[in-house]
Amino acid sequence: MIRVIRIPEIIGERELEKIRGVLYGWTVRQMRKGRTWNDEKMEPLTPITLQSRRKKSSIPLQDTGRLTQSVQLHRKGDVFVFMSDLIYAPTHQFGATIRPKRAKFLTIPADPGARYVRRGKWIFARKVRIPARPFFPSENQLPPRLVDEILKIITR
Numbered sequence: 001m002i003r004v005i006r007i008p009e010i011i012g013e014r015e016l017e018k019i020r021g022v023l024y025g026w027t028v029r030q031m032r033k034g035r036t037w038n039d040e041k042m043e044p045l046t047p048i049t050l051q052s053r054r055k056k057s058s059i060p061l062q063d064t065g066r067l068t069q070s071v072q073l074h075r076k077g078d079v080f081v082f083m084s085d086l087i088y089a090p091t092h093q094f095g096a097t098i099r100p101k102r103a104k105f106l107t108i109p110a111d112p113g114a115r116y117v118r119r120g121k122w123i124f125a126r127k128v129r130i131p132a133r134p135f136f137p138s139e140n141q142l143p144p145r146l147v148d149e150i151l152k153i154i155t156r
Contacts, residue, residue, distance in 0.1 A: 001089045003082040003136040011154060016075060018153045023080055024073040026146050027135065031068045034059035036134045039143040043131040048123060052109050060133050061092055067135070082136040095132030 005023070027037060034042050042060045045053075053063050061067050072083040090096075100106050106128060110121035142150070 001084050001093060001136070003093075003138075005080045005082070005137055005142075006078055011078070015154055016078070019150055020073060020075050020080060022146070022149050022153065023082075024071070026149070027071055027073065027082065028068055031061055031071070031135045032059070034062070037137050037143075038134070038141070039145060042133040048108065048110060052111055061135060067092065071135075084136075091130055092133050093136055094134075096130050097127055098130065099127045 011019070030037055030039065036042055045058060045060055050056075050058055055063055057063070067084065067086060067089065070084045070086045070089065072085075074081045074083065098106065105124040105126060108123040108125060108128070110123050
């Protein structure tokens with residue numbers, strides 16, 4: 001999955017590298033706080049999801065940390081490219097409805113041990129809606145707090 005932000009060409013090379021660091025830090029901090037890239041609170045997890053989490057944290061997108069670790073930010077001229085190579089990154093960025101492919105129901109473990117115990121608690125569903133929790137920018141707009149951080153770099 002790839003998202004792009006363009007910064008005006010009037011900014012120097014050193015400032016662009018500093019801005020890249022600010023954008024990367026912003027993205028990772030927002031994910032760890034459970035906030036979208038635009039600084040809005042992410043939709044909370046369902047009680048079933050909370051119950052089955054390994055780390056017992058209620059912050060969305062933070063169960064294993066793989067998604068946060070997969071965030072990459074590259075600069076190509078005046079363009080910043082946000083990337084994640086995980087197959088489920090677009091599902092979290094845009095939301096999705098998951099339906100079973102080869103069975104009547106999805107089977108969802110109701111507790112972390114259900115995957116490993118033969119008679120664990122399972123939930124059966126015909127479909128599951130995963131809400132959008134955008135951790136990359138959705139358009140070429142920057143949140144006010146982030147604009148302030150970037151302006152500090154440019155005006156130094």
